[in-house]
Amino acid sequence: MVKTKDYENARKYAGNSGKRITSMKKTILSLAVAAAALSLGTMSAEAKVKACWIYVGPIGDFGYSYQHHQGLLEVQKELGDQVETAYLESVPEGADAERAIERFARSGCNIIFTTSFGFMDATNKVAGKFPEVKFEHATGYKREHPNVATYNSKFHEGRYVQGVIAAKMSKTGVAGYIASFPIPEVVLGINAFMLGAQTVNPDFKVKVVWANTWFDAGKEADAAKALIDQGVDIITQHTDSTAPMQVATERGIKAFGQATDMIKFGPQTQLTAIVDDWGPYYVKRVKAVIDGTWEQHDVWDGMKEGNVVMAPYTNMPDDVKKLAEETEAKIKSGEFNPYTGPITKQDGTEWLKPGEVADNGTLLGLNFYVKGVDDKLPQ
Amino acid sequence: MGMLEAVLMTIATAATPLLIAAVGELVSERAGVLNLGVEGMMVMGAVTGFGVALTTGSPWLGIFAAIAVGALFSLLFAFLTLTLVTNQVATGLALTLLGLGLSGMLGESFVGLPGVKLTNIDIPFLSDIPLIGRLIFGQDPVFYLSILLTAGVAWFLFRSRVGLTLRSVGDNHGSAHALGINVILIRYLAVMFGGACAGLAGAYLSLVYTPQWVENMTAGRGWIALALVVFASWRPWRVLAGAYLFGAVTIGQLHAQALGIGVPSQLLSSLPYLATVVVLVLISRNRRMTMVNTPASLGRPFVPDR
Numbered sequence: 001m002v003k004t005k006d007y008e009n010a011r012k013y014a015g016n017s018g019k020r021i022t023s024m025k026k027t028i029l030s031l032a033v034a035a036a037a038l039s040l041g042t043m044s045a046e047a048k049v050k051a052c053w054i055y056v057g058p059i060g061d062f063g064y065s066y067q068h069h070q071g072l073l074e075v076q077k078e079l080g081d082q083v084e085t086a087y088l089e090s091v092p093e094g095a096d097a098e099r100a101i102e103r104f105a106r107s108g109c110n111i112i113f114t115t116s117f118g119f120m121d122a123t124n125k126v127a128g129k130f131p132e133v134k135f136e137h138a139t140g141y142k143r144e145h146p147n148v149a150t151y152n153s154k155f156h157e158g159r160y161v162q163g164v165i166a167a168k169m170s171k172t173g174v175a176g177y178i179a180s181f182p183i184p185e186v187v188l189g190i191n192a193f194m195l196g197a198q199t200v201n202p203d204f205k206v207k208v209v210w211a212n213t214w215f216d217a218g219k220e221a222d223a224a225k226a227l228i229d230q231g232v233d234i235i236t237q238h239t240d241s242t243a244p245m246q247v248a249t250e251r252g253i254k255a256f257g258q259a260t261d262m263i264k265f266g267p268q269t270q271l272t273a274i275v276d277d278w279g280p281y282y283v284k285r286v287k288a289v290i291d292g293t294w295e296q297h298d299v300w301d302g303m304k305e306g307n308v309v310m311a312p313y314t315n316m317p318d319d320v321k322k323l324a325e326e327t328e329a330k331i332k333s334g335e336f337n338p339y340t341g342p343i344t345k346q347d348g349t350e351w352l353k354p355g356e357v358a359d360n361g362t363l364l365g366l367n368f369y370v371k372g373v374d375d376k377l378p379q
Numbered sequence: 380m381g382m383l384e385a386v387l388m389t390i391a392t393a394a395t396p397l398l399i400a401a402v403g404e405l406v407s408e409r410a411g412v413l414n415l416g417v418e419g420m421m422v423m424g425a426v427t428g429f430g431v432a433l434t435t436g437s438p439w440l441g442i443f444a445a446i447a448v449g450a451l452f453s454l455l456f457a458f459l460t461l462t463l464v465t466n467q468v469a470t471g472l473a474l475t476l477l478g479l480g481l482s483g484m485l486g487e488s489f490v491g492l493p494g495v496k497l498t499n500i501d502i503p504f505l506s507d508i509p510l511i512g513r514l515i516f517g518q519d520p521v522f523y524l525s526i527l528l529t530a531g532v533a534w535f536l537f538r539s540r541v542g543l544t545l546r547s548v549g550d551n552h553g554s555a556h557a558l559g560i561n562v563i564l565i566r567y568l569a570v571m572f573g574g575a576c577a578g579l580a581g582a583y584l585s586l587v588y589t590p591q592w593v594e595n596m597t598a599g600r601g602w603i604a605l606a607l608v609v610f611a612s613w614r615p616w617r618v619l620a621g622a623y624l625f626g627a628v629t630i631g632q633l634h635a636q637a638l639g640i641g642v643p644s645q646l647l648s649s650l651p652y653l654a655t656v657v658v659l660v661l662i663s664r665n666r667r668m669t670m671v672n673t674p675a676s677l678g679r680p681f682v683p684d685r
Contacts, residue, residue, distance in 0.1 A: 058594030060483060060490040090595060176637070182644075209636045210644035216598040217589040219629075222393055226633035229385045241596075243589040246493070265493050265591070376641040 051075060051286045052109035053087040054100055056116035057215045063240030063259040064214065065089060067276040068115045068138075074279030075286050082290055093118025098125060105130040111289045113282070114138065116214075117183050124148055134294050136285060139185050141364045146296050151281060152364070154302030155185070156192035157331045158274030158310055159236075160338035162256050163196025164327050165271050165313070166234045167204045168320040169254055174205040176227030178237040178244055180214050182378045184366045186238050191370045192338045193236060196327070198372060207232055208375035217243040228253060234271075245269060254315060261311040272324070273311035280306060300360055303332040339363060344371040386630060387514050392588055394626030395525045396421075396580040400604035401611075401618045402525075402532050403576020408608055409536060410569035411549035411676040415471025416456050418601025419478020420574050424449045424581025426482040429494050429592040438497040442521070442582045449578015450571045452478065457570040461563050464680045475601070483594040494590035497521065519587050521579070526619075528576070533615040545569060549674035552681040562681055577601065610659035612672040617662060625655045 053072050057065035072085055086109065091100045097119045104112050105126055111134040114123045120140035127135040127145045135148045143150055166175045177193065179186050190208060197204040207230065209223045220239050224247040227235060235255040237244045245265040248255035255266060257273025281301070288294040301307040310328055313321045330336040341352030346369035352358055369377055400417055407414050414420075424445035432441030456474050459465045499519045500506075506517040536542040545565055548555045552562045584600070585592055603625065611617035632647040663669050 058483060060486065060592075060594035062491040062593060066490075207637045207639065209633055210648070212645060212648040213598070215593075215595075217591065217593055217596050218393070218396075218584060218598060218600070221589045222389060222630055223633050225385070225389045226630060227637050229382050229389070230634065230637045232637075241589070241593055242491075242591055246589060246591065260491075264491065374639050375636075376639065378644045 048082055048084075049110045049286065049290050050084045050086065050108050051282075051289070052085070052104045052107075052112045054091050054097070054104070054112065054114045054116075054119060055087060055089040056091060056093060056118065057240055058090050059087070061215055061240045062242055062262070064276070065115070065240065067259050068113075068278055071278030071282040075282045078283045079286060079290070083286055091119075094122075098122035101126045101135075102129070105133050109133060111136065111286060111294070113285075117181075117185060134289055141298075143296060143298065149285075149296045149298070151285075151297075151299045151301075152185075153276055153278075153307040154300060155274055155276070155308060156188040157302045157338060158308050159189040159192040160196035160331065161310060161324055161327050162236055162272065162274070163193040163198075163204075164200055165316065165320060165324050166193070166236065166256075167197035167200035168323065169271065169316060170201075170204070170232075170234045172231050172233045173201060173203060174207060174232045175234040175236060176224070176230075176232035177206050177208045178220055178223045178227070178235065178239050179208055179210050180239045181212065182210065182367075184364055187366050187369070187377065188363060189238050190373060190375075191366070194370055194372050195338055195343065204372065205374050206372070208373065210378060211239050213239065215240045217241040220244050221247050224248060225251075257311060263311065263314065268315060270311070270314060271316055272313050275309040275311055277307055277309050300364070303328065304334050345369070346371055346373055346377075381510065384510055384513055386634065388518070390623065390626045390630050391514070391518060391522055392626075393629055394622040395522050396583045396588060396600055397604050397607060397625060398525050398619055398622040399521075399528060399583065400577045400580035400601060401607040401622060402529055402615055403573040403580070404604060405608045405611075405613055405615060405618060406532060406536070406545070406576075407569045407573035408677055409549045409613060409674055410545050410566050411552060411674050411679065411681070412457075412460065412566050412570050412573075413467045413471065413678040414453065414456055414474070414570060414573055415468060415605065416453070416474025416478065416601075417573075417577050417605050418597055418599070419475035420449045420452050420577035421478075421581035421584070421601045421604075422482045422595065422597045423452050423478045424578030425585040425596055426486040426489070426581075426592055427578070428582025429489055429585035429590075430486065432495040432586055433489065433492065436495060438495050438586050441495070441586055442497070442579065445578040445582030446575045447578070449581065450575040453570050453574020453577070454567075456574070457567045460680070461566050461570070464682055467678050467680070479595060486592045486594065489592040490594070492592070494585060494592065496590040497586045521583050521587060524579075529615050529619045536615065546674070549676055552676045552679070556681070556683060563683065566681075577604075580604070607655070607659075610656060610663065612659075612663040612669050613674065614672060617659065620662075621655055621659050624658055625651050628654045 055065040059069040088100050113136045115138045117139045120142050123135050123137045124142050124144040127148045137150050139152045140150050194206050211219050211223050220241050221243040224244040228251050233253045235244050235248045237258045242262050242265040245255050245262045249266045249269040254271050255269050257270050259276050261273050263270045313324050337357050339358035341356040342354045343352040345351045427448040428441040428445035431444040432438045459470045460467045502516045506512050548562050548565045556562050607621045611621045628651040632650050
């Protein structure tokens with residue numbers, strides 16, 4: 001029941017967002033930062049606490065940044081007049097990020113959420129200069145100052161379920177994986193997918209293509225086409241656009257949605273999707289700033305806490321659906337961790353002994369593949 | 380559909396938007412106007428094409444609307460740079476920023492909606508010829524248009540009288556003016572042609588390549604088109620070669636990755652840029668020919684009474 005409710009919430013936000021955004025007072029200023037465009041939206045003026053977000057993609061990506069923005073909207077809805085929000089979208093990871101974060105810190109933000117791995121160093125650097133401002137960095141591991149917290153979601157729990165489904169559904173025994181950048185978060189996903197698949201078919205193969213971008217619809221489509229031309233019949237992606245789903249639909253194979261429910265782009269294609277639901281976390285943390293109870297922490301929530309929600313299992317036979325639901329329930333109850341031994345590394349050496357569970361520190365810095373992944377990890 | 384055929388089709392799809400945008404910009408630059416707003420015009424074309432096709436249900440109407448909006452958007456640039464004589468580089472950059480922001484706002488309600496796809500043509504029998512059938516007779520209509528466009532522009536610029544006039548405006552606007560040529564009018568038309576092409580290229584992205592609207596969906600393709608024009612030393616057929624080379628290496632590197640050949644993916648991802656620059660520099664290495672091909676008045680403002 002809980003799952004259904006979470007999911008309904010996620011869906012509700014996805015559906016209403018368009019109207020809600022347009023009804024808001026919204027100004028867009030364009031900054032000339034080389035060729036990259038940053039657009040700044042400010043909403044509601046008189047408030048006590050100002051919460052600010054930095055997104056790596058546009059809020060209209062209908063993927064990762066879109067979901068973070070849904071979280072912002074939830075904060076507005078829940079905390080109303082107590083809070084003022086602002087966001088910067090399409091902020092490139094790198095030197096520009098530092099400028100953008102510092103700009104926010106100077107402009108009176110009380111708490112700043114930097115929502116991509118690549119903002120890690122910039123966040124810590126700016127945090128050192130503004131000890132009064134709270135910083136929250138998503139998916140990273142560095143907390144160099146007491147005013148920096150990190151938060152993350154165990155997306156890989158969803159990947160594990162996907163792997164189980166993929167191995168059940170695939171006829172060729174090969175799945176295609178469109179990856180963004182070789183960072184721990186992505187590697188975790190690839191490994192979890194593989195481990196899940198191996199529980200069904202020990203010889204299952206995963207072909208990985210690195211797009212080296214989080215968001216480029218055309219390139220993601222090309223990557224999907226290349227993978228399909230090489231014989232994969234299931235596609236999963238760790239990039240943010242819906243293009244791979246569309247290509248899979250065109251070519252008549254199955255695919256998994258990423259970050260948001262992409263069923264509209266593949267009614268006959270999507271098996272399920274990992275939906276990121278950041279809303280409850282953002283509400284909790286902004287409220288902590290309002291109440292003066294904010295403290296540094298490192299949080300890594302997953303299915304159990306409702307951060308990772310699976311979209312309905314569609315386009316699969318009932319037995320596969322049942323297995324997927326069982327796997328999900330097992331992870332959600334905390335009874336099972338996808339990274340439980342025995343697990344062998346790609347090079348054949350032992351990593352985890354039978355029954356041994358990987359600790360979070362190792363997982364957050366994961367930089368190697370497990371056995372069976374058909375790719376050389378870029379270092 | 381065989382694998383080679385599928386790969387070649389994918390390359391054509393990847394190259395077509397670059398080719399169309401670059402050929403349009405080439406005409407504008409041949410007339411002496413450097414419009415760095417290609418990315419902005421493209422993205423405006425993409426959102427217009429998607430929106431109109433979605434509302435009317437006709438991808439063709441979407442394409443025509445995108446062409447019109449691209450031309451109109453470039454008219455703004457032309458007015459600023461040609462009539463008000465603003466700096467072309469700064470104005471072009473502003474146009475890109477404006478296009479990216481405006482398209483995001485206009486397209487807000489289109490996010491997350493599946494679009495209308497312009498379907499590929501299918502000629503009975505001919506499309507079924509092995510290997511070349513689909514490649515020659517089974518592509519999307521805009522692909523054919525892009526080839527015709529390249530041929531048309533090549534003919535127009537180097538074989539027609541008006542084309543000669545246009546080039547003379549780009550090479551020496553002072554002399555052209557002295558000969559009684561209406562420099563400003565020709566530049567207006569050239570810029571609008573470039574805008575129309577960019578609009579079409581954008582619509583290709585949102586109606587053929589990936590039939591959807593997402594903010595910033597051009598993802599830098601406008602800039603690649605701009606670079607192609609320069610590296611192809613302002614020659615239409617070289618632009619075509621450059622666009623297809625870029626497309627081929629882009630798709631090729633993805634296949635190399637999927638095969639798991641073990642070359643670092645970052646290197647592979649940069650290959651399309653490297654390969655295109657190297658090859659186009661090589662074919663344009665004749666300095667004298669490059670000097671001849673470069674529009675001498677490129678980017679320079681023109682005020683008739685000076």
